[in-house]
Amino acid sequence: MLSLRQLIQQDSNHNLLDLLSSLCQGSIAVDEQGLILWMSDAYRSLINVPEGLDPIGRPVEELLPTTQLPRVVQSGKPSFVDLMQINNRWCVVTRLPIRNPENVVLGAIGFVFYDDLDSLQPLFDKFARLRRKFEDEKILRPSRYALDDMIGSAPATEQLRRQALRAAQLDTTLLLLGETGTGKELLAQGIHHASPRRAGPFVGINMGALPESLVESELFGSAPGAYTGANRAGRVGKIQLADGGTLFLDEIAEMPLTMQAKLLRVLQEREVEALGSNQLQKVDVRIIAATAKDLKQLVQTGEFREDLYYRLNVLPIQIPPLRERLADLPELTEFMLTQIQRQSQLPELSLSATAMEWLTHYRWPGNIRELRNRLERGCVMAEGQQIEALDLGSDDEAITDADTDSAGTDLKHVRMEAEYQRIQQAITQCNGNKTAAAKRLGISRASLYQKLSSHR
Numbered sequence: 159m160l161s162l163r164q165l166i167q168q169d170s171n172h173n174l175l176d177l178l179s180s181l182c183q184g185s186i187a188v189d190e191q192g193l194i195l196w197m198s199d200a201y202r203s204l205i206n207v208p209e210g211l212d213p214i215g216r217p218v219e220e221l222l223p224t225t226q227l228p229r230v231v232q233s234g235k236p237s238f239v240d241l242m243q244i245n246n247r248w249c250v251v252t253r254l255p256i257r258n259p260e261n262v263v264l265g266a267i268g269f270v271f272y273d274d275l276d277s278l279q280p281l282f283d284k285f286a287r288l289r290r291k292f293e294d295e296k297i298l299r300p301s302r303y304a305l306d307d308m309i310g311s312a313p314a315t316e317q318l319r320r321q322a323l324r325a326a327q328l329d330t331t332l333l334l335l336g337e338t339g340t341g342k343e344l345l346a347q348g349i350h351h352a353s354p355r356r357a358g359p360f361v362g363i364n365m366g367a368l369p370e371s372l373v374e375s376e377l378f379g380s381a382p383g384a385y386t387g388a389n390r391a392g393r394v395g396k397i398q399l400a401d402g403g404t405l406f407l408d409e410i411a412e413m414p415l416t417m418q419a420k421l422l423r424v425l426q427e428r429e430v431e432a433l434g435s436n437q438l439q440k441v442d443v444r445i446i447a448a449t450a451k452d453l454k455q456l457v458q459t460g461e462f463r464e465d466l467y468y469r470l471n472v473l474p475i476q477i478p479p480l481r482e483r484l485a486d487l488p489e490l491t492e493f494m495l496t497q498i499q500r501q502s503q504l505p506e507l508s509l510s511a512t513a514m515e516w517l518t519h520y521r522w523p524g525n526i527r528e529l530r531n532r533l534e535r536g537c538v539m540a541e542g543q544q545i546e547a548l549d550l551g552s553d554d555e556a557i558t559d560a561d562t563d564s565a566g567t568d569l570k571h572v573r574m575e576a577e578y579q580r581i582q583q584a585i586t587q588c589n590g591n592k593t594a595a596a597k598r599l600g601i602s603r604a605s606l607y608q609k610l611s612s613h614r
């Protein structure tokens with residue numbers, strides 16, 4: 159059985175070893191006892207072998223105190239990429255055990271692949287930046303919006319903006335209340351952005367989107383090996399991640415009752431205990447909770463803890479639905495149309511007068527989000543230069559009158575009946591042409607359709 163020494167001797171011209179060295183910045187071979195068998199010239203100058211000293215046959219530690227080669231020989235395990243300091247220079251090294259066909263370790267070879275990591279610093283910085291960005295996008299929802307991104311100058315919107323600005327200055331818990339799509343998340347981000355915590359993280363977590371079994375570890379984190387789930391390594395909870403910043407608890411009404419008790423403790427003590435850690439850690443977070451539901455009612459039905467409700471309800475901010483700030487529509491639609499056209503590279507489109515009218519007659523259950531969706535749809539459906547009412551939605555979706563629940567229903571019925579008769583008459587006079595009939599009546603085509611359909 160040949161030893162590594164004999165193998166190297168067989169390769170008397172060192173063809174193989176020279177080839178290996180030419181592929182890297184230096185290479186070294188040791189035998190099964192850690193004695194140096196071979197060393198490339200580059201390696202010699204890298205480790206500064208004194209003039210006249212022959213390293214061959216010497217223990218590798220003598221010349222290189224930090225070497226790991228004897229360990230590789232002992233364990234028989236390679237270390238593919240490692241960092242090692244040689245003469246104050248950080249190097250990237252790889253170490254491989256050499257085995258004979260019987261799998262006996264004969265020695266090891268070490269390669270230096272890079273001997274000047276400082277020149278790689280820009281690359282490392284770029285990597286760190288990219289990784290931070292990736293992590294940010296993955297776990298933290300960075301605060302993308304400022305309060306200025308909130309469009310609209312209806313009185314209700316202006317009041318909301320003023321309220322938000324004041325709330326941003328206070329460090330109290332906030333409860334954002336509003337129907338779906340009214341801009342609760344936008345507002346939460348805007349408030350964080352305007353608050354003294356703006357330099358800290360904005361961490362959002364949606365209670366409605368998490369299975370109950372995951373809520374605890376997501377929020378509070380878990381110690382390594384705390385549970386036999388997918389995350390044995392342990393994880394940092396979102397509350398901890400928000401340390402120094404703002405924690406946005408979206409759809410708070412969906413929070414399981416047991417978690418509500420734990421959250422209450424965080425609010426009271428400003429401490430978190432990761433699952434299975436038995437350790438309390440101080441956290442400094444500002445909590446903004448949001449819900450579209452009636453929390454008070456959930457308290458009554460026992461689905462939401464009363465004590466937590468009062469803790470959260472310190473400073474409630476009610477976001478009015480879009481139908482109560484219709485004056486925002488022109489600004490909102492202009493802003494969104496520009497945005498949609500920029501993103502989708504669709505031709506520039508404007509809203510026809512009837513389309514605008516349709517918007518003001520619609521009830522907007524999905525609020526501002528729905529407005530955006532309908533405008534997107536309108537941009538795709540439009541056939542001419544303008545978006546027409548029918549591109550936004552059907553006529554019977556729009557409402558003719560908001561006071562449906564008033565005591566004047568009888569009167570309204572009479573009026574609607576009279577209108578219907580008059581419209582039918584006009585349509586007959588215009589030979590069935592509804593557009594012409596609308597014109598004759600001095601109303602838009604959309605409202606003519608609305609009036610006809612609401613009569614049905």
Ligand SMILES: Nc1ncnc2c1ncn2[C@@H]1O[C@H](COP(=O)(O)OP(=O)(O)OP(=O)(O)O)[C@@H](O)[C@H]1O
Nearest residue numbers: 307308309337338339340341342343344450526527
């Ligand atoms: N005042 C506003 N100006 C411009 N865009 C807005 C405004 N309010 C909301 N939006 C936009 O409308 C969409 C819905 O807003 P957001 O997600 O904040 O609503 P939400 O109240 O959190 O809804 P949900 O209850 O469904 O989660 C987002 O795209 C947001 O950017």
Ligand SMILES: [Mg+2]
Nearest residue numbers: 339342343408
């Ligand atoms: Mg939301």
